[in-house]
Amino acid sequence: MSQPTRRERIEAMLADEPGDQFLRYSLAMELQKEGDYDRCLTLLDGLMADQSPMVAAFFMAGQQLTRLRRFPEARTALRNGIEHARRLGDQHAASEMSEYLSRLGDLGE
Numbered sequence: 001m002s003q004p005t006r007r008e009r010i011e012a013m014l015a016d017e018p019g020d021q022f023l024r025y026s027l028a029m030e031l032q033k034e035g036d037y038d039r040c041l042t043l044l045d046g047l048m049a050d051q052s053p054m055v056a057a058f059f060m061a062g063q064q065l066t067r068l069r070r071f072p073e074a075r076t077a078l079r080n081g082i083e084h085a086r087r088l089g090d091q092h093a094a095s096e097m098s099e100y101l102s103r104l105g106d107l108g109e
Helices: 006-016 021-034 037-049 055-067 071-088 091-104
Strands: none
Touching: 006 021, 021 037, 021 055, 037 055, 037 071, 055 071, 055 091, 071 091
């Protein structure tokens, strides 16, 4: 009998704690590694829409959407993340996302 994968272990923990942001983020990162981008983005969307949105989810969504060449959506996620990070006083995250956004430049539409 094989050991459960990291994703399977995270999913089992999430069954007990479905609102846990760290577990949801961890699952999104595992799904990204596995190439399940739709599920990854769905989880990141949920984290961005939480009552207390997770700042890192905006940056990861922006990066994921960029890799998928969905540039307008990437820019929106990053802009929203920058705004949220600034509201929380997280200048480091706001700066990282701003830098990434500026490097996106005129890629895509």
